[in-house]
Amino acid sequence: MRGLLIVLLLAALAAPAWGETMYARASTPVRSAAGLTGTTVATLQQGQAVTVRGREGSYYRIAFPGGSGYVFHNRLSADRPEDIAGLLSRRPAARGLELSELEAGGALRGLSPMAENYAAAEDLPEWAVEAVRSMQERAVTPQELEEFQREGRLGEYGEAPAP
Amino acid sequence: MMRTQLPIAAVMLFVAMTLCAAMLGATLLSGCEGMQESLRTAADIVERHPDLIGDEEDREVWLAGARAVRSWVSEIDTAEEIAIGQSLALRAFAGFGPPHPDERLQNYVARVGRLVAMQSERPEMPYSFAVVQSETPNALALPGGFIFISTGLLTRLNNESELAAVLAHEVCHVAQRHGLEIVARDRRMRSLFELGTAIDPDLAAYQEFIDRVYHRLTTEGYDHQYEWMADEAGARYAYYAGYHPGGLLPFLQEAQRAGRPRSFEAHRTHPDPAVRISRIRAVLSELPGYGALPRLEDRYRREVLERLR
Numbered sequence: 001m002r003g004l005l006i007v008l009l010l011a012a013l014a015a016p017a018w019g020e021t022m023y024a025r026a027s028t029p030v031r032s033a034a035g036l037t038g039t040t041v042a043t044l045q046q047g048q049a050v051t052v053r054g055r056e057g058s059y060y061r062i063a064f065p066g067g068s069g070y071v072f073h074n075r076l077s078a079d080r081p082e083d084i085a086g087l088l089s090r091r092p093a094a095r096g097l098e099l100s101e102l103e104a105g106g107a108l109r110g111l112s113p114m115a116e117n118y119a120a121a122e123d124l125p126e127w128a129v130e131a132v133r134s135m136q137e138r139a140v141t142p143q144e145l146e147e148f149q150r151e152g153r154l155g156e157y158g159e160a161p162a163p
Numbered sequence: 164m165m166r167t168q169l170p171i172a173a174v175m176l177f178v179a180m181t182l183c184a185a186m187l188g189a190t191l192l193s194g195c196e197g198m199q200e201s202l203r204t205a206a207d208i209v210e211r212h213p214d215l216i217g218d219e220e221d222r223e224v225w226l227a228g229a230r231a232v233r234s235w236v237s238e239i240d241t242a243e244e245i246a247i248g249q250s251l252a253l254r255a256f257a258g259f260g261p262p263h264p265d266e267r268l269q270n271y272v273a274r275v276g277r278l279v280a281m282q283s284e285r286p287e288m289p290y291s292f293a294v295v296q297s298e299t300p301n302a303l304a305l306p307g308g309f310i311f312i313s314t315g316l317l318t319r320l321n322n323e324s325e326l327a328a329v330l331a332h333e334v335c336h337v338a339q340r341h342g343l344e345i346v347a348r349d350r351r352m353r354s355l356f357e358l359g360t361a362i363d364p365d366l367a368a369y370q371e372f373i374d375r376v377y378h379r380l381t382t383e384g385y386d387h388q389y390e391w392m393a394d395e396a397g398a399r400y401a402y403y404a405g406y407h408p409g410g411l412l413p414f415l416q417e418a419q420r421a422g423r424p425r426s427f428e429a430h431r432t433h434p435d436p437a438v439r440i441s442r443i444r445a446v447l448s449e450l451p452g453y454g455a456l457p458r459l460e461d462r463y464r465r466e467v468l469e470r471l472r
Contacts, residue, residue: 025286047287074282074403081287084241091242099289108289112246118373119253121366128256132249135262135309136291138269140277148274152323152459154405155278159455 022060022076024048027142030069034059036156042067043142047081058156072156100139108136244343245289247373248307254377255303255311259295263314269294271466272330275323276310279331282403283338283396290334303381304333306342317467321413323459324401326467328410331397339396341389346376387434394439398446407456409447415440 024044031038034056042064044050050062050071059070085099096110111119111132119129150157239247256262263269269292276292290308300316310333312326320326336342384390394411402408418436447453 026281074405077286079284082241082285084287084289087240087242088245091240093246094242097242097245108245108291112249114246114369115249115253117366118250118370121370122253122257124253124257127261128253131256131262131293132252132309135252135293136249136289138273138291140270140274145274145277149278149405152405152462153457155403156405158405158457159452 018052018054020052020078021049022052022062022078023080024050024071025075025077026145028071028075029146030062030064030067030071031059032069034061034070038070041069044071044075047083049080050076052076074155107139109133239343239347241288244340244346245307247346247376248305248309250369250373251305251307251377251380252309254373255305255309255381256293256295258377258381259297259311259313261296263294263296265294265470268467268470272312272317272326275327276330276334278404279327279397279400279406280308280334280338282400283331283334285338288337290337292330302329302333304336304342305380306337306340306346308337310334310337314471318471319414320463320467321458321460322410323463324406324408324457325410325413326463327401327404327406328397328408329414331400331404332393332411333397334400335393335396336385336389339389339392341385341393342380345379345385390434391439391442394443395446398443399450402450402453402456405456407458408450408453409443410458411443412440415443 024046026046028044029040030042030044032041044064048064050064052060053063053068054061055073056070058073060073060076062068062071062076088094088097088099093114094112096116097112098109100107100109111129115132118124149155153159272294273292276290280286280288280290288308290310292310292312294317295311295313297313298315299313300319301311301313302316303311305311310330312329312333316329317326320329385393397411398408401410415436419440
Protein backbone atom coordinates (compact mmCIF):
# COMPACT_ATOMS: atom_id res chain seq x y z
CA MET A 1 0.00 0.00 0.00
CA ARG A 2 2.81 2.36 0.97
CA GLY A 3 4.66 1.42 -2.22
CA LEU A 4 1.58 2.18 -4.28
CA LEU A 5 1.26 5.57 -2.64
CA ILE A 6 4.88 6.36 -3.42
CA VAL A 7 4.39 5.33 -7.05
CA LEU A 8 1.28 7.49 -7.31
CA LEU A 9 3.12 10.40 -5.71
CA LEU A 10 6.02 10.06 -8.12
CA ALA A 11 3.62 9.80 -11.06
CA ALA A 12 1.87 12.95 -9.93
CA LEU A 13 5.18 14.77 -9.60
CA ALA A 14 6.28 13.53 -13.02
CA ALA A 15 3.14 14.36 -14.93
CA PRO A 16 3.20 17.68 -16.71
CA ALA A 17 0.44 20.05 -15.84
CA TRP A 18 -1.84 20.47 -18.80
CA GLY A 19 -1.01 23.73 -20.46
CA GLU A 20 2.67 23.36 -19.62
CA THR A 21 5.26 24.24 -22.26
CA MET A 22 7.57 21.47 -23.38
CA TYR A 23 10.25 21.28 -26.07
CA ALA A 24 11.07 18.80 -28.81
CA ARG A 25 14.22 16.85 -27.97
CA ALA A 26 14.89 16.34 -31.68
CA SER A 27 13.04 16.46 -34.97
CA THR A 28 9.73 14.85 -34.07
CA PRO A 29 6.73 13.61 -36.04
CA VAL A 30 3.36 14.92 -34.87
CA ARG A 31 0.60 12.38 -35.49
CA SER A 32 -3.11 12.73 -36.06
CA ALA A 33 -3.85 10.07 -33.43
CA ALA A 34 -2.13 8.60 -30.38
CA GLY A 35 -0.37 5.70 -32.04
CA LEU A 36 1.47 4.59 -35.14
CA THR A 37 -1.83 4.44 -36.99
CA GLY A 38 -1.98 8.21 -36.81
CA THR A 39 -0.64 9.89 -39.91
CA THR A 40 2.15 12.43 -39.63
CA VAL A 41 0.53 15.85 -39.79
CA ALA A 42 3.58 17.97 -38.93
CA THR A 43 7.19 17.74 -37.86
CA LEU A 44 8.54 19.59 -34.84
CA GLN A 45 12.05 20.97 -35.12
CA GLN A 46 14.54 20.35 -32.35
CA GLY A 47 13.82 22.74 -29.50
CA GLN A 48 10.40 23.78 -30.79
CA ALA A 49 8.02 24.71 -27.98
CA VAL A 50 4.62 23.06 -27.68
CA THR A 51 1.79 23.23 -25.18
CA VAL A 52 0.76 19.96 -23.56
CA ARG A 53 -3.04 19.58 -23.58
CA GLY A 54 -3.36 16.05 -22.26
CA ARG A 55 -2.11 12.51 -22.54
CA GLU A 56 -3.35 9.31 -24.14
CA GLY A 57 -1.32 6.23 -23.30
CA SER A 58 2.27 6.89 -24.30
CA TYR A 59 1.43 10.04 -26.25
CA TYR A 60 1.09 13.66 -25.30
CA ARG A 61 -1.69 15.64 -26.93
CA ILE A 62 -0.05 18.89 -27.91
CA ALA A 63 -0.75 22.21 -29.58
CA PHE A 64 1.67 24.58 -31.24
CA PRO A 65 1.30 27.64 -33.45
CA GLY A 66 -0.37 26.42 -36.60
CA GLY A 67 -1.25 22.93 -35.49
CA SER A 68 -1.96 20.21 -32.97
CA GLY A 69 -1.65 16.46 -32.66
CA TYR A 70 0.04 13.70 -30.71
CA VAL A 71 3.72 13.18 -29.87
CA PHE A 72 5.33 10.13 -28.28
CA HIS A 73 6.33 10.82 -24.69
CA ASN A 74 10.08 10.39 -25.04
CA ARG A 75 10.26 13.10 -27.69
CA LEU A 76 9.58 16.02 -25.36
CA SER A 77 11.59 17.64 -22.60
CA ALA A 78 10.50 20.06 -19.90
CA ASP A 79 13.75 22.00 -20.32
CA ARG A 80 14.24 24.72 -22.88
CA PRO A 81 17.27 23.74 -24.99
CA GLU A 82 20.25 25.99 -25.31
CA ASP A 83 20.61 27.89 -28.58
CA ILE A 84 24.03 26.48 -29.42
CA ALA A 85 23.99 27.59 -33.05
CA GLY A 86 23.35 31.17 -31.95
CA LEU A 87 26.04 30.97 -29.30
CA LEU A 88 28.62 29.70 -31.77
CA SER A 89 27.91 32.62 -34.06
CA ARG A 90 28.59 35.14 -31.28
CA ARG A 91 31.64 33.80 -29.46
CA PRO A 92 35.21 34.50 -30.57
CA ALA A 93 36.30 31.13 -29.20
CA ALA A 94 34.01 29.47 -31.73
CA ARG A 95 34.89 31.57 -34.74
CA GLY A 96 34.78 29.30 -37.77
CA LEU A 97 32.39 26.82 -36.19
CA GLU A 98 28.91 26.17 -37.57
CA LEU A 99 26.14 23.88 -36.51
CA SER A 100 24.06 22.39 -39.27
CA GLU A 101 21.31 19.78 -39.47
CA LEU A 102 20.43 20.72 -35.95
CA GLU A 103 17.27 18.64 -36.06
CA ALA A 104 19.25 15.41 -35.92
CA GLY A 105 21.38 16.48 -33.01
CA GLY A 106 23.63 18.72 -35.02
CA ALA A 107 26.64 18.22 -37.17
CA LEU A 108 29.45 20.58 -36.32
CA ARG A 109 31.54 22.08 -39.10
CA GLY A 110 34.92 23.70 -38.80
CA LEU A 111 37.60 23.94 -36.15
CA SER A 112 37.87 26.64 -33.53
CA PRO A 113 40.93 28.91 -33.59
CA MET A 114 42.05 27.29 -30.35
CA ALA A 115 41.92 23.80 -31.84
CA GLU A 116 43.67 24.93 -35.02
CA ASN A 117 46.39 26.62 -33.01
CA TYR A 118 46.74 23.56 -30.82
CA ALA A 119 47.08 21.24 -33.82
CA ALA A 120 49.74 23.48 -35.34
CA ALA A 121 51.67 23.92 -32.11
CA GLU A 122 51.66 20.19 -31.43
CA ASP A 123 52.56 19.52 -35.06
CA LEU A 124 49.74 17.00 -35.27
CA PRO A 125 49.41 15.09 -38.55
CA GLU A 126 46.81 16.24 -41.03
CA TRP A 127 44.93 12.96 -40.68
CA ALA A 128 44.23 13.75 -37.02
CA VAL A 129 42.69 17.10 -37.97
CA GLU A 130 40.65 15.38 -40.68
CA ALA A 131 39.56 12.70 -38.21
CA VAL A 132 38.07 15.35 -35.90
CA ARG A 133 36.38 17.08 -38.84
CA SER A 134 34.99 13.79 -40.11
CA MET A 135 33.77 12.74 -36.68
CA GLN A 136 31.88 15.93 -35.99
CA GLU A 137 30.52 16.36 -39.51
CA ARG A 138 28.96 12.89 -39.68
CA ALA A 139 25.32 13.71 -40.30
CA VAL A 140 22.46 11.52 -39.19
CA THR A 141 19.30 12.87 -40.75
CA PRO A 142 16.00 12.74 -38.89
CA GLN A 143 14.64 10.37 -41.53
CA GLU A 144 17.57 7.99 -41.04
CA LEU A 145 17.10 8.07 -37.29
CA GLU A 146 13.36 7.35 -37.62
CA GLU A 147 14.06 4.40 -39.92
CA PHE A 148 16.74 3.14 -37.54
CA GLN A 149 14.23 3.15 -34.67
CA ARG A 150 11.53 1.56 -36.79
CA GLU A 151 13.81 -1.27 -37.88
CA GLY A 152 14.90 -1.92 -34.29
CA ARG A 153 11.38 -1.55 -32.90
CA LEU A 154 12.69 1.07 -30.51
CA GLY A 155 10.73 3.68 -28.60
CA GLU A 156 7.57 4.63 -30.42
CA TYR A 157 7.99 1.69 -32.80
CA GLY A 158 8.31 -0.96 -30.12
CA GLU A 159 7.01 -1.99 -26.76
CA ALA A 160 8.05 1.10 -24.88
CA PRO A 161 6.18 1.31 -21.59
CA ALA A 162 3.86 4.24 -21.05
CA PRO A 163 5.12 6.91 -18.66
CA MET B 164 47.69 29.88 -2.74
CA MET B 165 47.67 26.71 -0.66
CA ARG B 166 45.64 28.42 2.01
CA THR B 167 42.78 28.92 -0.43
CA GLN B 168 43.13 25.67 -2.33
CA LEU B 169 43.02 23.24 0.57
CA PRO B 170 39.59 24.20 1.90
CA ILE B 171 38.27 24.17 -1.64
CA ALA B 172 39.66 20.67 -2.16
CA ALA B 173 38.04 19.55 1.07
CA VAL B 174 34.74 21.03 0.03
CA MET B 175 35.05 19.36 -3.38
CA LEU B 176 35.64 16.01 -1.71
CA PHE B 177 32.61 16.48 0.46
CA VAL B 178 30.54 17.49 -2.54
CA ALA B 179 31.64 14.38 -4.41
CA MET B 180 30.91 12.10 -1.45
CA THR B 181 27.37 13.30 -1.09
CA LEU B 182 26.64 13.86 -4.76
CA CYS B 183 25.39 10.36 -5.45
CA ALA B 184 22.88 10.44 -2.63
CA ALA B 185 21.60 13.78 -3.75
CA MET B 186 21.42 12.59 -7.34
CA LEU B 187 19.37 9.57 -6.38
CA GLY B 188 16.98 11.62 -4.32
CA ALA B 189 16.67 14.28 -6.97
CA THR B 190 16.03 11.67 -9.61
CA LEU B 191 13.23 10.20 -7.56
CA LEU B 192 11.75 13.64 -7.20
CA SER B 193 12.14 14.42 -10.86
CA GLY B 194 10.26 11.39 -12.07
CA CYS B 195 9.73 9.98 -15.51
CA GLU B 196 10.72 10.35 -19.11
CA GLY B 197 9.81 13.41 -21.02
CA MET B 198 9.75 15.25 -17.74
CA GLN B 199 13.27 14.52 -16.65
CA GLU B 200 14.59 17.35 -14.62
CA SER B 201 17.81 18.78 -15.91
CA LEU B 202 20.36 18.21 -13.17
CA ARG B 203 23.28 19.78 -14.89
CA THR B 204 25.85 19.97 -12.13
CA ALA B 205 26.26 19.15 -8.48
CA ALA B 206 25.29 22.73 -7.82
CA ASP B 207 21.93 22.29 -9.53
CA ILE B 208 21.13 19.26 -7.45
CA VAL B 209 21.80 20.86 -4.11
CA GLU B 210 20.21 24.15 -5.13
CA ARG B 211 16.98 22.48 -6.18
CA HIS B 212 16.79 19.99 -3.36
CA PRO B 213 18.62 21.44 -0.35
CA ASP B 214 16.43 19.40 1.98
CA LEU B 215 18.25 16.28 0.83
CA ILE B 216 20.97 17.09 3.36
CA GLY B 217 19.46 17.01 6.81
CA ASP B 218 22.23 18.47 8.92
CA GLU B 219 22.23 22.24 8.67
CA GLU B 220 25.99 22.61 9.05
CA ASP B 221 26.65 19.91 6.46
CA ARG B 222 24.17 21.55 4.15
CA GLU B 223 25.98 24.89 4.36
CA VAL B 224 29.31 23.25 3.53
CA TRP B 225 27.65 21.34 0.71
CA LEU B 226 26.07 24.47 -0.69
CA ALA B 227 29.34 26.38 -0.52
CA GLY B 228 31.10 23.65 -2.46
CA ALA B 229 28.31 23.29 -4.94
CA ARG B 230 28.22 27.02 -5.60
CA ALA B 231 31.97 27.05 -6.12
CA VAL B 232 31.81 24.23 -8.67
CA ARG B 233 28.90 25.87 -10.45
CA SER B 234 30.74 29.14 -10.58
CA TRP B 235 33.80 27.54 -12.13
CA VAL B 236 31.78 25.54 -14.65
CA SER B 237 29.60 28.51 -15.53
CA GLU B 238 32.71 30.42 -16.56
CA ILE B 239 32.92 28.07 -19.52
CA ASP B 240 30.05 28.37 -21.97
CA THR B 241 29.11 25.75 -24.54
CA ALA B 242 31.07 27.47 -27.32
CA GLU B 243 34.23 27.30 -25.23
CA GLU B 244 33.40 23.77 -24.17
CA ILE B 245 33.23 22.70 -27.81
CA ALA B 246 36.46 24.53 -28.65
CA ILE B 247 38.26 22.82 -25.74
CA GLY B 248 36.64 19.52 -26.72
CA GLN B 249 37.98 19.82 -30.26
CA SER B 250 41.51 20.32 -28.91
CA LEU B 251 41.09 17.29 -26.66
CA ALA B 252 39.70 15.26 -29.57
CA LEU B 253 42.78 16.10 -31.62
CA ARG B 254 44.89 14.94 -28.72
CA ALA B 255 42.81 11.76 -28.46
CA PHE B 256 43.25 10.82 -32.12
CA ALA B 257 46.99 11.48 -31.83
CA GLY B 258 46.99 8.87 -29.09
CA PHE B 259 44.51 6.35 -30.49
CA GLY B 260 45.54 6.51 -34.13
CA PRO B 261 43.25 6.98 -37.15
CA PRO B 262 39.55 6.15 -36.92
CA HIS B 263 38.29 2.83 -38.26
CA PRO B 264 37.83 3.22 -42.03
CA ASP B 265 34.46 1.41 -42.20
CA GLU B 266 31.97 4.23 -42.69
CA ARG B 267 28.97 1.94 -42.23
CA LEU B 268 30.30 0.89 -38.83
CA GLN B 269 30.93 4.53 -37.90
CA ASN B 270 27.41 5.52 -38.96
CA TYR B 271 25.84 2.66 -37.02
CA VAL B 272 27.60 3.64 -33.79
CA ALA B 273 26.68 7.29 -34.37
CA ARG B 274 22.99 6.40 -34.72
CA VAL B 275 22.90 4.41 -31.50
CA GLY B 276 24.76 7.24 -29.81
CA ARG B 277 22.38 9.90 -31.09
CA LEU B 278 19.35 7.94 -29.90
CA VAL B 279 20.56 7.73 -26.33
CA ALA B 280 21.93 11.29 -26.40
CA MET B 281 18.47 12.56 -27.32
CA GLN B 282 17.27 11.30 -23.93
CA SER B 283 19.97 13.13 -22.00
CA GLU B 284 19.77 16.43 -20.14
CA ARG B 285 21.38 18.16 -23.12
CA PRO B 286 19.82 16.67 -26.27
CA GLU B 287 20.74 19.81 -28.19
CA MET B 288 24.50 19.19 -27.95
CA PRO B 289 26.22 18.22 -31.22
CA TYR B 290 27.40 14.85 -29.96
CA SER B 291 29.81 13.07 -32.26
CA PHE B 292 31.07 9.52 -32.13
CA ALA B 293 34.17 7.78 -33.45
CA VAL B 294 35.27 4.15 -33.55
CA VAL B 295 39.03 3.90 -33.12
CA GLN B 296 41.20 0.91 -33.92
CA SER B 297 42.51 -0.43 -30.68
CA GLU B 298 42.35 -3.90 -29.18
CA THR B 299 42.19 -2.42 -25.71
CA PRO B 300 38.57 -2.15 -24.55
CA ASN B 301 38.08 1.54 -24.09
CA ALA B 302 35.53 4.32 -24.27
CA LEU B 303 36.11 7.99 -23.67
CA ALA B 304 33.94 11.09 -23.39
CA LEU B 305 35.38 14.55 -23.86
CA PRO B 306 33.74 17.90 -23.14
CA GLY B 307 31.85 19.27 -26.10
CA GLY B 308 30.32 15.89 -26.94
CA PHE B 309 33.26 14.02 -28.50
CA ILE B 310 32.86 10.33 -27.70
CA PHE B 311 35.27 7.54 -28.62
CA ILE B 312 34.89 3.77 -28.51
CA SER B 313 37.52 1.20 -29.43
CA THR B 314 37.09 -1.83 -31.65
CA GLY B 315 38.41 -3.88 -28.73
CA LEU B 316 35.39 -2.86 -26.68
CA LEU B 317 32.93 -3.30 -29.56
CA THR B 318 34.01 -6.92 -30.04
CA ARG B 319 33.42 -7.65 -26.37
CA LEU B 320 29.83 -6.47 -26.45
CA ASN B 321 27.03 -8.83 -27.39
CA ASN B 322 24.17 -6.70 -28.58
CA GLU B 323 22.98 -3.19 -29.37
CA SER B 324 21.54 -2.55 -25.92
CA GLU B 325 25.00 -3.08 -24.44
CA LEU B 326 26.46 -0.61 -26.93
CA ALA B 327 23.66 1.81 -26.08
CA ALA B 328 24.47 1.49 -22.39
CA VAL B 329 28.18 2.19 -22.92
CA LEU B 330 27.49 5.19 -25.14
CA ALA B 331 24.80 6.46 -22.76
CA HIS B 332 27.30 6.28 -19.89
CA GLU B 333 29.73 8.38 -21.92
CA VAL B 334 26.99 10.79 -23.03
CA CYS B 335 26.13 11.36 -19.37
CA HIS B 336 29.67 12.57 -18.65
CA VAL B 337 29.07 15.24 -21.31
CA ALA B 338 25.43 16.01 -20.57
CA GLN B 339 26.07 16.47 -16.86
CA ARG B 340 29.34 18.32 -17.51
CA HIS B 341 31.54 15.94 -15.52
CA GLY B 342 34.57 16.52 -17.76
CA LEU B 343 33.94 20.22 -17.78
CA GLU B 344 34.25 20.29 -14.01
CA ILE B 345 37.74 18.85 -14.36
CA VAL B 346 38.53 21.51 -16.94
CA ALA B 347 37.07 24.21 -14.75
CA ARG B 348 39.01 23.18 -11.68
CA ASP B 349 42.23 23.18 -13.63
CA ARG B 350 41.51 26.49 -15.22
CA ARG B 351 40.63 28.03 -11.89
CA MET B 352 43.90 26.96 -10.37
CA ARG B 353 46.01 28.10 -13.25
CA SER B 354 44.11 31.29 -14.10
CA LEU B 355 46.00 31.20 -17.35
CA PHE B 356 43.95 33.27 -19.68
CA GLU B 357 40.48 34.01 -20.88
CA LEU B 358 39.80 31.07 -23.14
CA GLY B 359 37.05 32.90 -24.97
CA THR B 360 39.54 35.29 -26.43
CA ALA B 361 42.40 32.87 -26.54
CA ILE B 362 42.93 33.08 -30.25
CA ASP B 363 46.48 34.16 -29.76
CA PRO B 364 47.12 33.30 -26.14
CA ASP B 365 50.08 31.84 -24.41
CA LEU B 366 49.97 28.81 -26.65
CA ALA B 367 52.51 26.81 -24.65
CA ALA B 368 50.31 27.21 -21.60
CA TYR B 369 47.27 26.13 -23.59
CA GLN B 370 49.11 23.02 -24.84
CA GLU B 371 50.05 22.20 -21.30
CA PHE B 372 46.48 22.77 -20.16
CA ILE B 373 45.04 20.43 -22.82
CA ASP B 374 47.64 17.75 -22.15
CA ARG B 375 47.01 17.89 -18.43
CA VAL B 376 43.23 17.70 -18.76
CA TYR B 377 43.53 14.85 -21.27
CA HIS B 378 45.84 12.99 -18.93
CA ARG B 379 43.42 13.47 -16.07
CA LEU B 380 40.45 12.27 -18.13
CA THR B 381 42.19 9.22 -19.58
CA THR B 382 44.37 7.97 -16.76
CA GLU B 383 42.85 9.13 -13.51
CA GLY B 384 39.28 9.26 -14.72
CA TYR B 385 36.32 10.67 -12.92
CA ASP B 386 35.53 10.41 -9.26
CA HIS B 387 33.67 7.22 -8.43
CA GLN B 388 30.53 9.20 -7.77
CA TYR B 389 30.54 10.50 -11.33
CA GLU B 390 30.97 6.97 -12.65
CA TRP B 391 28.00 5.83 -10.61
CA MET B 392 25.97 8.76 -11.85
CA ALA B 393 26.90 7.93 -15.43
CA ASP B 394 25.94 4.27 -14.90
CA GLU B 395 22.59 5.23 -13.47
CA ALA B 396 21.71 8.04 -15.87
CA GLY B 397 23.00 5.94 -18.76
CA ALA B 398 20.60 3.15 -17.88
CA ARG B 399 17.78 5.68 -17.93
CA TYR B 400 18.82 7.21 -21.26
CA ALA B 401 18.91 3.73 -22.81
CA TYR B 402 15.52 2.87 -21.33
CA TYR B 403 13.85 6.03 -22.57
CA ALA B 404 15.38 5.49 -26.00
CA GLY B 405 13.65 2.11 -26.02
CA TYR B 406 16.54 -0.24 -25.24
CA HIS B 407 16.75 -2.82 -22.51
CA PRO B 408 18.47 -0.71 -19.84
CA GLY B 409 20.64 -3.43 -18.30
CA GLY B 410 23.28 -3.27 -21.00
CA LEU B 411 26.21 -2.57 -18.67
CA LEU B 412 25.53 -5.54 -16.43
CA PRO B 413 27.16 -8.33 -18.49
CA PHE B 414 30.43 -6.43 -18.74
CA LEU B 415 30.45 -5.59 -15.05
CA GLN B 416 29.46 -9.12 -14.05
CA GLU B 417 32.39 -10.46 -16.03
CA ALA B 418 34.66 -8.05 -14.18
CA GLN B 419 33.20 -9.18 -10.90
CA ARG B 420 33.78 -12.84 -11.78
CA ALA B 421 37.37 -12.03 -12.72
CA GLY B 422 37.78 -10.60 -9.24
CA ARG B 423 39.38 -7.35 -10.29
CA PRO B 424 38.23 -3.86 -11.04
CA ARG B 425 37.79 -3.56 -14.73
CA SER B 426 35.88 -1.11 -16.82
CA PHE B 427 35.33 -0.07 -20.37
CA GLU B 428 37.13 3.17 -19.61
CA ALA B 429 40.88 2.76 -19.39
CA HIS B 430 41.30 4.65 -16.16
CA ARG B 431 43.57 3.69 -13.35
CA THR B 432 40.75 3.91 -10.85
CA HIS B 433 37.40 2.19 -11.15
CA PRO B 434 34.53 1.80 -8.77
CA ASP B 435 33.99 -1.72 -7.47
CA PRO B 436 31.97 -3.68 -10.08
CA ALA B 437 29.78 -5.16 -7.34
CA VAL B 438 28.75 -1.69 -6.20
CA ARG B 439 28.09 -0.59 -9.78
CA ILE B 440 25.96 -3.67 -10.43
CA SER B 441 23.99 -3.09 -7.28
CA ARG B 442 23.37 0.55 -8.13
CA ILE B 443 22.29 -0.22 -11.69
CA ARG B 444 19.91 -2.90 -10.45
CA ALA B 445 18.37 -0.36 -8.11
CA VAL B 446 17.72 1.90 -11.10
CA LEU B 447 16.23 -0.96 -13.10
CA SER B 448 13.80 -1.69 -10.31
CA GLU B 449 12.35 1.79 -10.86
CA LEU B 450 11.81 1.33 -14.60
CA PRO B 451 8.49 -0.38 -15.32
CA GLY B 452 8.34 -2.99 -18.06
CA TYR B 453 12.02 -2.80 -18.96
CA GLY B 454 12.33 -6.57 -19.34
CA ALA B 455 10.33 -6.50 -22.56
CA LEU B 456 12.57 -3.96 -24.25
CA PRO B 457 14.84 -5.13 -27.09
CA ARG B 458 18.53 -5.98 -26.91
CA LEU B 459 18.94 -6.24 -30.71
CA GLU B 460 21.50 -9.00 -30.91
CA ASP B 461 21.01 -9.73 -34.62
CA ARG B 462 21.47 -6.14 -35.75
CA TYR B 463 24.58 -5.78 -33.60
CA ARG B 464 26.05 -8.96 -35.02
CA ARG B 465 25.35 -7.81 -38.57
CA GLU B 466 26.52 -4.20 -38.18
CA VAL B 467 29.48 -4.68 -35.84
CA LEU B 468 30.70 -8.17 -35.06
CA GLU B 469 30.64 -9.51 -38.60
CA ARG B 470 32.26 -6.35 -39.94
CA LEU B 471 35.10 -6.50 -37.41
CA ARG B 472 36.00 -10.13 -38.04
